[in-house]
Amino acid sequence: EAQVTQNPRYLITVTGKKLTVTCSQNMNHEYMSWYRQDPGLGLRQIYYSMNVEVTDKGDVPEGYKVSRKEKRNFPLILESPSPNQTSLYFCASKGAGALIKQYFGPGTRLTVT
Amino acid sequence: DAKTTQPPSMDCAEGRAANLPCNHSTISGNEYVYWYRQIHSQGPQYIIHGLKNNETNEMASLIITEDRKSSTLILPHATLRDTAVYYCIVRVGYKLSFGAGTTVTVRA
Numbered sequence: 001e002a003q004v005t006q007n008p009r010y011l012i013t014v015t016g017k018k019l020t021v022t023c024s025q026n027m028n029h030e031y032m033s034w035y036r037q038d039p040g041l042g043l044r045q046i047y048y049s050m051n052v053e054v055t056d057k058g059d060v061p062e063g064y065k066v067s068r069k070e071k072r073n074f075p076l077i078l079e080s081p082s083p084n085q086t087s088l089y090f091c092a093s094k095g096a097g098a099l100i101k102q103y104f105g106p107g108t109r110l111t112v113t
Numbered sequence: 114d115a116k117t118t119q120p121p122s123m124d125c126a127e128g129r130a131a132n133l134p135c136n137h138s139t140i141s142g143n144e145y146v147y148w149y150r151q152i153h154s155q156g157p158q159y160i161i162h163g164l165k166n167n168e169t170n171e172m173a174s175l176i177i178t179e180d181r182k183s184s185t186l187i188l189p190h191a192t193l194r195d196t197a198v199y200y201c202i203v204r205v206g207y208k209l210s211f212g213a214g215t216t217v218t219v220r221a
Contacts, residue, residue, distance in 0.1 A: 004156070033208075035211075042211045042212055042213060042214075043157070043209075043211040045208060045209075045210075048208070058208070088154060090156050090157070092156075092157075101159035101162070102157075102159060102209060103159075104156030104157045104158070105156050106155060106156055107154060107155065107156055109154075
């Protein structure tokens with residue numbers, strides 16, 4: 001089954017404790033992206049990757065890092081999480097070509113205390 | 114990117130067609146209209162997209178006006194499982210910008 005998976009689905013952590021949210025897709029997609037969703041602000045793009053070793057900032061990249069060492073994986077790294085990073089995070093992927101639909105993961109709900 | 118305007122909410126009776134409007138009066142010639150939906154904090158789900166012509170797939174139909182300044186997503190026979198936030202997005206390229214969308218509530 002074609003899918004995007006994220007782990008963990010729920011995470012509660014403390015300020016400053018480094019964490020990684022994993023994202024994996026099984027569709028051999030070139031493009032992958034991370035979004036965060038906050039009440040009243042909609043979904044905002046954090047980082048995206050056009051292909052292996054190619055990443056770029058989205059609208060709200062501060063406080064986040066990403067890497068794309070393999071085509072299928074696109075982890076989101078919070079080196080020193082802060083309470084304002086409490087949010088619902090989604091990973092997405094799509095194949096080459098601008099018209100192909102994006103597939104979203106199930107989401108990761110992160111709480112930073 | 115062209116700005117889109119959608120009503121904040123709408124109700125629909127189960128089994129009836131749901132017509133969701135979207136205004137995108139500043140759309141440019143190469144921008145596509147996409148529709149996604151999000152069911153209660155799940156990942157957004159692609160529904161349909163179009164450029165000029167009307168489109169139909171197994172989920173919905175998309176009607177784009179001739180001047181492309183507005184469009185309507187039609188869910189032909191709404192079910193309770195169609196209750197969701199529906200996003201109209203106008204975009205060329207990869208990045209999707211999600212606004213507030215329309216919260217559609219299907220009632221039995």
